[in-house]
Amino acid sequence: KxxxxxxxxxxxxxxxxxxxxxxxxxxxxxxxxxxxxxxxxxxxxxxxxxxxxxxxxxxxxxxxxxxxxxxxxxxxxxxxxxxxxxxxxxxxxxxxxxxxxxxxxxxxxxxxxxxxxxxxxxxxxxxxxxxxxLSTSGDIFQYKGYSVIKEFYAPDYSSGKPLNLSSSQKDQRITLHWQPDIIVDGVDTKVPVQFYNNERSRSFKVVVEGMTSEGKMVFIEKIINPDKKAF
The missing domain is CATH 2.170.130.10 (TonB-dependent receptor, plug domain)
Structure with a gap:
C-alpha cells in the first residue's frame, strides 16, 4: 500500500x-x-x-x-x-x-x-x-553565522599610578563603555554606570537601545557634558 x-x-x-x-x-x-x-x-x-x-x-x-x-x-x-x-x-x-x-x-x-x-x-x-x-523572484543573500564572542576591552586604572605611556600608547578609545544588559523594573529606573575616560574626551555621547515589556523598540541618543546636568 x-x-x-x-x-x-x-x-x-x-x-x-x-x-x-x-x-x-x-x-x-x-x-x-x-x-x-x-x-x-x-x-x-x-x-x-x-x-x-x-x-x-x-x-x-x-x-x-x-x-x-x-x-x-x-x-x-x-x-x-x-x-x-x-x-x-x-x-x-x-x-x-x-x-x-x-x-x-x-x-x-x-x-x-x-x-x-x-x-x-x-x-x-x-x-x-x-x-x-526559499524560491523567490528577488535576490538571495547568504549571511555568515554568529561571530566569535569577544570580551569588550576596558582598561583598569584603579591603581592610580601614572603609566608613563608614549604618545603611541595613549588611551585613544572611541567606545568607552558597553553594557549589553540593562533591566529596569519601573520603580527604580536609575542605572549607575562607571567607566574610565580616554586621554581626550570632555563630553560623551550615550546611545541606549532596547525594548519595552510590550515589545516596543527604544532608542535614545544624548550628549553629556560632565560640568552640566545631563538628565
Missing amino acids: KKSAIQELEERYASGLFSGLTEKTIDLVNGGEKIYQNNIFDYIQGRVPGIKVVKNGINYELFYRNRFSLFGGPIPMLVYLDEMQTDARLVATIPANQVSMIKVFSSFVGAEGNGAGGVLAVYTKKGADLSSS
Missing part, C-alpha cells in the same frame, strides 16, 4: 514518541498553500479546533480545550521545536513558511506532567523542503 504524503512527511521528521498517534497533524509542505503569517501561532489561530493562542507583548501562551489544574488555573500547552522542549517566544521568531509540520498531542508521556495541558510539536523545514520554500 502506497504511503500518503503526510505519512512520508512524518517519517522524514518525526521520531520516537513523537511518531505516535496525535490529535491532529498539519502538513505545511504538500498542501500547496501560500503561508503569509509572521509566525506559526498566527497561522494555527482558528485553524486548529480547541487551541487558543494568547499573546501578551512578545510572549505567547497556548491553551488546549480549556484544561484546568487542581488549583483552578488553566494549564498551558508545552511547546517543542524539532522535538526539543522550548519557549513559545522562540518559536514565534520563526516565519510560518519555514515550518514543515505541526503535531498536536492531547497528552504526552515524555513531557513534564505527561503534558496535561497538551503538547504542540513544531518542525522546521530541512533539505529539499527548505530549498523549495
Whole structure:
C-alpha cells in the first residue's frame, strides 16, 4: 500500500514518541498553500479546533480545550521545536513558511506532567523542503553565522599610578563603555554606570537601545557634558 504524503512527511521528521498517534497533524509542505503569517501561532489561530493562542507583548501562551489544574488555573500547552522542549517566544521568531509540520498531542508521556495541558510539536523545514520554500523572484543573500564572542576591552586604572605611556600608547578609545544588559523594573529606573575616560574626551555621547515589556523598540541618543546636568 502506497504511503500518503503526510505519512512520508512524518517519517522524514518525526521520531520516537513523537511518531505516535496525535490529535491532529498539519502538513505545511504538500498542501500547496501560500503561508503569509509572521509566525506559526498566527497561522494555527482558528485553524486548529480547541487551541487558543494568547499573546501578551512578545510572549505567547497556548491553551488546549480549556484544561484546568487542581488549583483552578488553566494549564498551558508545552511547546517543542524539532522535538526539543522550548519557549513559545522562540518559536514565534520563526516565519510560518519555514515550518514543515505541526503535531498536536492531547497528552504526552515524555513531557513534564505527561503534558496535561497538551503538547504542540513544531518542525522546521530541512533539505529539499527548505530549498523549495526559499524560491523567490528577488535576490538571495547568504549571511555568515554568529561571530566569535569577544570580551569588550576596558582598561583598569584603579591603581592610580601614572603609566608613563608614549604618545603611541595613549588611551585613544572611541567606545568607552558597553553594557549589553540593562533591566529596569519601573520603580527604580536609575542605572549607575562607571567607566574610565580616554586621554581626550570632555563630553560623551550615550546611545541606549532596547525594548519595552510590550515589545516596543527604544532608542535614545544624548550628549553629556560632565560640568552640566545631563538628565
